[in-house]
Amino acid sequence: MHKNQAVSRGMFRFLLANVNTGSRSCWDVLMATKSGHWSQGLLAAMNDVTAVVDSDDKLVVIKDKYPKAKYHFLVMPRRKIPSLKHVTKTDLDLLRHMQKKGEEIAERANKELQFRFGYHAVPSMSHLHMHVISQDFNSPFLKTKKHWNSFTTQYFVDSHSVIKNVEETGQWSPDVQDADKLLKQNLRCHVCKKEFDTIPSLKVHIVLHDVTKPSHTKS
Template sequence: LVNELYPYIIEFEEETKNPGLETHRKRKRSGNSDSVERDAAQEAEPSTRLEPGSNPSQCSVPPKKEKDASTKKESLGHWSQGLKISMEDPKMQVYKDEQVVVIKDKYPKARHHWLVLPWASISSLKAVTGEHLELLRHMHTVGEKVIADFAGSSKLRFRLGYHAIPSMSHVHLHVISQDFDSPCLKNKKHWNSFNTEYFLESQAVIEMVQEAGRVTVQDGMCELLKLPLHCHECQQLLPSIPQLKVHLRKHWPK
């Protein structure tokens, strides 16, 4: 009866026969617990281990990521500042005076594609104020002069204007022929940046600054870069850039 009511008595009796067994079992269980704790500590160790000579308040991984991000930012910054380098390069210059310099676009999107840049440091259209009105007018005049000097005999049509959200730092006026005959014109973004409202006419920008003292860029401009490809001359819808380029030949002056 005792055995049926208290089944563990058997275990107790066995342990009394071998006093060292309970101690052995307890030690074994204790050893397993220590092993689990050690495993957990080792799993956590890679995220907290410090490299020799590193800051003890930081782990090794985040500084590496921070360095990578910093390097990427510096690289991007250098690329976006490219115009400032090009405008100082005599090989790129086609005209300059005390206020502006004109350079050839490094990746022209047409047969004729120049950029008019002020020597004054103006990061973008957002930085333009009423004080820059005469400068904007001068930039437009110089753009027309360059067309006359370098493409005067051409029957090509030209447009002068600014990108609403430029990819390069330092305000610049595009002077571009409307043939768009260039291997550098490769995708929908390139096309729509010159053939939608994303491209702000130079005279419209001048009038905006004259009336409001600043340039206002509407929201959602980036969505214009995703629009379908339409011919800028006849508005025909084209499915791809290669097919658009073939179509454009129909509109080239003869």
């Protein structure tokens, strides 16, 4: 056997045994070694026909590969914009279009559930993307305090707030202090703010809340 083949097979066996599939797959890691860091994966996902759910001449919408709720999508511009830090007033129409597209996707996915639309203050993935996420948080991929707090604290910046900030200042000027501390906060229910020690106990509690839109609330 050729030496390089032996090394490749050995690496593959190592990845199969050690990669945590709850966050990234073996395939993701293998591709990262060939095409760059895993944080660049969104650009590739935009061309993945199995992930894309909608698109137009300005945007692409994909399903989040590891959704943190029953419905979780990412709205991304076709134009390369690394993050909110690179957004200016010239991008306001794009930001508004992203918000509108997100609302359309949410309505199409489920007319009854509440959704939020926004950005992580410090995104882990490169390329601007807006999250469209249902508020049931019913997903096996939601496993850690970091996962939870990234969507239920000030770490998650509402899309309308971003648009208003850019309108007023000409750029995104985050007022989120100590973002890392937000991810380490105690677990709190996003509806009633009750604290919990573990994600499993929090998940059991969440289902007790009605997270449908007011017009669909059961009497």
